[in-house]
Amino acid sequence: MENNFSAESSLRLITETIERSRRTMAKNSGKPMILWGSLVATTSVVIWALWTRTGTPIWNLLWFAMSALGGFFTYQMNRNREKVPATEISRILGKVWMWFGIFTTGFYGLLWAVALIRYSAHMEGIVTVDLTLLVTMMMGLCGAISGAVMNCRPVTAGSVLATALSVLFVLLVPDGAPVQILTFLILGVFALIIPGVILQRKAKA
Helix, strand or coil: CHHHHHHHHHHHHHHHHHHHHHHHHHHHHHHHHHHHHHHHHHHHHHHHHHHHHHCCHHHHHHHHHHHHHHHHHHHHHHHHCCCCCCCHHHHHHHHHHHHHHHHHHHHHHHHHHHHHHHHHCCCCCCCCCCHHHHHHHHHHHHHHHHHHHCCCHHHHHHHHHHHHHHHHHHHHCCCCCHHHHHHHHHHHHHHHHHHHHHHHHHHHC
């Protein structure tokens, strides 16, 4: 009887710990989502404006500057927020977004390297990859997974809606046109800023 009670108590404690970790992670996610959403949305508008004005896609390199700036502000933000004990949930979320960053940064770098090599070798023709569509779907998938893991419907719903709108936008605008970069404005607002505001309000309630 004592062993059964002990096992039930342990299971209840584990369940409560996981749920508390999920709630704390959801509460702590509000500000970072607003931060990154604002950075993504603003950067996409700046790149679109400069690209349209100059006619060169070189301004896409500003994404790397945005990542560095966002990383700095996130680090400062994490120093003052409520600490969450490392759990399988936090490790999963960390790895999901870590690999998203590795894949997108690596793919961007690879494309620029290939373009430089082809230019140096005076090779004719261009290599076309719909990177905007690829990154859009990857970002939406990572957001939906994060929302599901945290059991947070605003994040999941926002990611699904943002992905649907972004894919539709990409397919409707001319391929390779500067305006296509505004896809990330949609993602920043609907997948990050709006869910982040909802989570922030819940945290203050």
